[in-house]
Amino acid sequence: MKHLEKKRTIGLLNEGSLHSQLKKYYEKPGDRLEQEVDGKHIDIVRGNLLIEIQTGSFSKIKKKLFTLINNNHKVRLIFPVSMTKWIVYIDPVTLHEIRRRKSPKRGKTIDLFNELIRIPAIINKRGFQIEILHILEEEVRCNDGKGSWRRKGVRIVERRLVEVLQSIIYKTKRDFLKFLPETLPSPFTNKILAKQLECGIRQATKITYCLKKMGIIKESGKTGRSIAYTIG
Numbered sequence: 001m002k003h004l005e006k007k008r009t010i011g012l013l014n015e016g017s018l019h020s021q022l023k024k025y026y027e028k029p030g031d032r033l034e035q036e037v038d039g040k041h042i043d044i045v046r047g048n049l050l051i052e053i054q055t056g057s058f059s060k061i062k063k064k065l066f067t068l069i070n071n072n073h074k075v076r077l078i079f080p081v082s083m084t085k086w087i088v089y090i091d092p093v094t095l096h097e098i099r100r101r102k103s104p105k106r107g108k109t110i111d112l113f114n115e116l117i118r119i120p121a122i123i124n125k126r127g128f129q130i131e132i133l134h135i136l137e138e139e140v141r142c143n144d145g146k147g148s149w150r151r152k153g154v155r156i157v158e159r160r161l162v163e164v165l166q167s168i169i170y171k172t173k174r175d176f177l178k179f180l181p182e183t184l185p186s187p188f189t190n191k192i193l194a195k196q197l198e199c200g201i202r203q204a205t206k207i208t209y210c211l212k213k214m215g216i217i218k219e220s221g222k223t224g225r226s227i228a229y230t231i232g
Contacts, residue, residue, distance in 0.1 A: 018137060018159035022053045022080065025164060038071050040064045053078040055159065058115040065122060074127040076169075079115065081107040082137045083165060090157065092144040100138075107134070109168065110179060110199060113206040120213035123173050131169045136162040173214040179207060180217075180231065187220045187228035 032045040044051035050073050054061050068075050085103040122128055138160040147155035181196045194204035211217045220230040
């Protein structure tokens with residue numbers, strides 16, 4: 001996978017945005033960038049494939065995706081998951097890096113469901129694909145007083161790509177069965193799924209919600225007070 005050289009001086013901040021870097025990473029000879037298709041702005045057009053890179057909420061791209069799919073376009077949505085993140089602090093005047101630390105939070109492939117919960121039905125649409133990209137990234141912060149009160153005025157300036165580790169493409173809803181452990185009993189509950197995936201109940205609930213909307217799993221009664229699910 002490509003590795004991008006780390007920059008100690010941020011300079012023109014927007015030039016190094018994660019979204020822009022990912023477009024450069026994906027660009028191949030013959031690709032057309034920043035094209036308009038059916039009135040929608042597309043990141044990359046590769047033949048009959050439309051590639052959209054989304055580093056934020058799926059809510060912002062929901063309408064665009066459904067419009068393109070309903071117009072019989074083949075669409076691939078790229079979603080980066082930060083497996084390791086470095087927090088980089090820059091001087092508010094010089095923009096030079098002054099310190100950095102590794103974030104204790106580590107990403108997981110199941111982080112996809114934090115956003116997919118907004119558009120789970122799109123997985124059943126013909127021609128739609130999702131590609132999860134495992135990455136290393138830097139989150140650049142600046143203590144200039146313009147950030148949120150939660151961060152005590154520290155502002156997130158941008159996200160920067162350091163390295164692409166792996167990509168996983170999900171072309172059909174059956175591909176999403178990979179998210180269910182082979183050791184998962186039938187029926188199972190969110191509590192059981194959370195334990196096997198080593199995640200919280202809330203995260204497991206997002207997963208089962210999406211898989212149920214896709215028609216991959218279905219409710220099969222209850223185990224105690226918890227809803228039980230089976231595959232198929």
